[in-house]
Amino acid sequence: MTRWRTVRLAGAHDETAGSRTLVFDAPDWPGHLPGQHVDVRLTAPDGYSARRSYSLASAEGVELTVERIDDGEVSPYLTDELRVGDQVEIHGPIGGWFVWRPATTPVLLVSGGAGIVPMMAMIRARRAAGVRAPFHLVHSLRSPGRLHYASELLSPDPGVRVSLLYTREAPGGHPRPPGRLTAADLDGPGAACFVCGPTGFVEAAADLLVGLGHDPGAIRTERFGPSGS
Amino acid sequence: MTVFSRGFRGKHHRDDRLPPGQYLTQGFPVLSAGPTPRIPLDRWEFAIDTETEQVHRWSWEELTALPSETPTVDIHCVTSWSKLDTRWRGVSLDVLFERVETAADYALVYCYGGYTTNLPLEDLLDGKAWIAYGYDGHELAPQHGGPARLLVPHLYFWKSAKWVRGIRLLHQDHPGLWESAGYHNYGDPWREQRYADD
Numbered sequence: 001m002t003r004w005r006t007v008r009l010a011g012a013h014d015e016t017a018g019s020r021t022l023v024f025d026a027p028d029w030p031g032h033l034p035g036q037h038v039d040v041r042l043t044a045p046d047g048y049s050a051r052r053s054y055s056l057a058s059a060e061g062v063e064l065t066v067e068r069i070d071d072g073e074v075s076p077y078l079t080d081e082l083r084v085g086d087q088v089e090i091h092g093p094i095g096g097w098f099v100w101r102p103a104t105t106p107v108l109l110v111s112g113g114a115g116i117v118p119m120m121a122m123i124r125a126r127r128a129a130g131v132r133a134p135f136h137l138v139h140s141l142r143s144p145g146r147l148h149y150a151s152e153l154l155s156p157d158p159g160v161r162v163s164l165l166y167t168r169e170a171p172g173g174h175p176r177p178p179g180r181l182t183a184a185d186l187d188g189p190g191a192a193c194f195v196c197g198p199t200g201f202v203e204a205a206a207d208l209l210v211g212l213g214h215d216p217g218a219i220r221t222e223r224f225g226p227s228g229s
Numbered sequence: 230m231t232v233f234s235r236g237f238r239g240k241h242h243r244d245d246r247l248p249p250g251q252y253l254t255q256g257f258p259v260l261s262a263g264p265t266p267r268i269p270l271d272r273w274e275f276a277i278d279t280e281t282e283q284v285h286r287w288s289w290e291e292l293t294a295l296p297s298e299t300p301t302v303d304i305h306c307v308t309s310w311s312k313l314d315t316r317w318r319g320v321s322l323d324v325l326f327e328r329v330e331t332a333a334d335y336a337l338v339y340c341y342g343g344y345t346t347n348l349p350l351e352d353l354l355d356g357k358a359w360i361a362y363g364y365d366g367h368e369l370a371p372q373h374g375g376p377a378r379l380l381v382p383h384l385y386f387w388k389s390a391k392w393v394r395g396i397r398l399l400h401q402d403h404p405g406l407w408e409s410a411g412y413h414n415y416g417d418p419w420r421e422q423r424y425a426d427d
Contacts, residue, residue: 003426006232006234043233043237043241044233044238045233048239048241049231049250049251050252061403073252074261078235081235081375082234087232087234088232088234089232095411096409096410096411097406097407141244145238197371199259203372206263209264213302214265216262216264216343217343219263219264220263221261221262223259223260223261
């Protein structure tokens with residue numbers, strides 16, 4: 001039997017126009033590795049329930065960032081309906097592959113859109129652990145308004161380099177013209193690579209990394225989205 | 230004790246063909262652990278290695294010359310999507326096992342790119358599994374496991390290993406990649422065996 005844990009929403013804020021960060025009070029949370037996810041279960045008054053997986057954004061405690069999928073079943077409830085004090089059930093932490101364990105190896109994080117959520121967990125875990133492994137986050141997003149964790153990512157964090165790649169609209173003075181991820185945006189071999197985003201983005205990014213000479217076995221991917229092609 | 234979610238109604242996916250906790254998708258999501266391997270067909274091969282170290286091999290030409298079937302099946306991903314009536318073309322494992330002598334009970338499926346997954350051998354036989362190389366009337370696309378993937382639709386779809394390279398037969402069960410990383414060892418969607426503790 002799956003062990004479901006009841007957690008209570010302790011705080012929430014809009015992360016971008018289409019996403020909301022939820023911080024849960026989970027007193028018996030056992031801890032997790034950055035990159036792991038939880039399943040969230042909602043149950044209707046008639047007993048019908050629905051579950052979805054969400055990446056943890058936090059290094060400690062249970063913090064999720066949920067993208068609103070307009071015709072979705074679970075995400076609109078989490079972004080629009082759930083109020084502080086409400087309870088939901090979660091199962092996890094889950095996953096032992098797309099995870100970062102503190103080490104000295106340089107890390108290259110490549111994310112598209114909401115794929116930044118597990119990357120944020122890894123950056124936060126690095127900071128919390130006081131590890132000096134150099135991190136480079138290469139994050140692709142449509143426009144400045146779509147930046148998750150903006151104030152945190154734009155504040156200096158020694159050893160963490162953040163490269164923002166705008167695909168449609170860049171802020172004034174941004175050195176890189178808007179466009180999709182290319183090989184020139186990425187580093188060469190020698191880093192542990194994590195790639196997360198929509199399927200098309202992950203396919204393209206992983207292919208570029210292999211083309212740059214990264215060992216395919218050192219590239220871990222995670223894809224998400226309501227559907228792929 | 231169930232916790233009810235104030236104001237949650239849900240969409241009530243109650244199709245008899247949907248296992249518990251699944252919802253229908255019209256797309257074909259992709260889930261994989263690493264980059265998509267590209268395997269030239271002239272270097273592709275599929276093998277069955279037995280517990281007595283007999284190796285049976287098929288080149289791409291040999292595999293695609295075997296009698297094929299066109300199963301239409303429902304597929305269920307552990308991430309909760311299900312897709313009904315997917316149409317495949319491939320070779321039944323029963324055909325590939327015709328001349329394989331084995332007393333093994335377990336199979337470890339291995340792949341180009343390094344992925345592995347395990348299942349009891351009996352789940353591969355008796356019309357339950359195929360080496361699939363066609364999808365919906367076309368060649369199987371690389372991101373969906375082409376040139377060929379295992380298709381074993383009665384288990385969660387991570388067991389249907391993409392870019393399949395071979396099957397190792399074993400007397401003892403050996404967990405694969407996801408099975409070693411917190412996912413259920415068997416993965417029956419109708420019993421909702423998603424994770425190790427389910």
